Amino acid sequence: MLTDCALLFITSRFFETFELTLSRWEQEDTAIEKEEIELNSLVKDCWNHCTAEAEIKGIQLDCRIESNVTFATDKEKFHMIVKNLLENAVAYSVPGSHIRCRLEPGNPSINLIFENQAANLCSEDLGHLFDRFWRKEKARSEVNHSGLGLSITKALADMLDIQITPELMEDRWFRMGLKIRT
Numbered sequence: 001m002l003t004d005c006a007l008l009f010i011t012s013r014f015f016e017t018f019e020l021t022l023s024r025w026e027q028e029d030t031a032i033e034k035e036e037i038e039l040n041s042l043v044k045d046c047w048n049h050c051t052a053e054a055e056i057k058g059i060q061l062d063c064r065i066e067s068n069v070t071f072a073t074d075k076e077k078f079h080m081i082v083k084n085l086l087e088n089a090v091a092y093s094v095p096g097s098h099i100r101c102r103l104e105p106g107n108p109s110i111n112l113i114f115e116n117q118a119a120n121l122c123s124e125d126l127g128h129l130f131d132r133f134w135r136k137e138k139a140r141s142e143v144n145h146s147g148l149g150l151s152i153t154k155a156l157a158d159m160l161d162i163q164i165t166p167e168l169m170e171d172r173w174f175r176m177g178l179k180i181r182t
Contacts, residue, residue, distance in 0.1 A: 030159055032074045032077070032159065032160065033074050033075075033076075034072045034073055034074055035072065035073075035074075035075055036070050036071070036072050037070060037071065037072075037073060037075050037078065038067065038068075038069070038070050039065050039069045039070065039071070039103075039112070040063070040065040040066065040067045040069060041067070042075070042078070042079060042082060043063055043065060043082055043086075043101055044063065045079070046079060046082040046083040046086050047061050047063070047086055049083055049086075049087070050083075050086050050087055050090045053087075053090050053091070054090045057090065057093065057095045057096070058095055058096040058097075059090055059093050059095070059096070059097055059098060059099060060098045060099070061086075061098065061099050061101060062098050062099065062100045062101065063101040063102075064100070064101065064102040064103075065101065065102065065103055065112075066103075069103065069110070071110065071180060071182045073160055073162075073180070074159075074160060077156045077159060077160055078156075078160060078162075080152070080153070080156055081153050081156050081157055081160075081162070081164075081178070082112075084149045084150070084152065084153045085114050085153065085176055086099065086101075086114070087149070088149060088150065089114055089116040089174075089176075092116070092118050092120070092121070092174075093116040093117055093118065094116075094117040094118070094119050094172075097116065097117045098116075099114065099115070099116045100113070100114070100115040100116070101113070101114050101115075104177075106179065108181060108182055109179050109180055109181045109182055110179075110180050110182055111177055111178065111179050111180070112177070112178040112180060113175060113176075113177050113178075114175070114176045114177075114178075115169075115173050115174065115175045115176075116173070116174055117171075117172055117173055117174070118168075118172060118173075118174035119172050121168060121172070121174055123168050157178065161181060162178050162179065162180050162181075163177075163178070163179035164176065164177070164178055164179075165177045165179070
């Protein structure tokens with residue numbers, strides 16, 4: 001069993017590594033390896049990483065993306081973006097609800113939309129979502145959330161020239177939109 005001191009050291013090193021990685025991504029020309037991806041399959045693969053927690057909370061995914069939608073991007077980086085957005089949606093959704101994932105047409109882009117019910121989010125929070133280490137109500141936040149996930153997501157989206165936009169809609173529905181140039 002790890003002592004508190006050892007756990008603190010490991011956690012500190014983990015955050016330090018993420019902080020350095022984020023800084024490097026923001027300052028350097030990180031290699032982008034584009035390949036054609038099939039969006040529906042990628043979203044479903046990312047969802048598979050969330051199913052255990054989603055089942056515990058009674059949350060389901062309502063994915064309305066046709067299976068023939070493809071575009072070229074860096075698959076690994078885009079996978080990280082979608083996986084993190086789905087993990088956050090599960091973590092902060094109202095138990096027993098569902099997460100909606102769909103496309104809205106754009107020209108010359110596609111808009112990938114993720115929506116979930118987020119009872120504790122308010123419009124003032126939107127400006128902080130991409131801040132490093134920001135968590136609403138830190139004292140009551142879960143231990144397994146560092147406040148780095150959306151910072152990483154934003155850095156990756158910027159690298160891939162994807163516009164990411166948070167929005168709080170009526171009835172406490174939270175929307176995260178990805179505008180992807182095709």
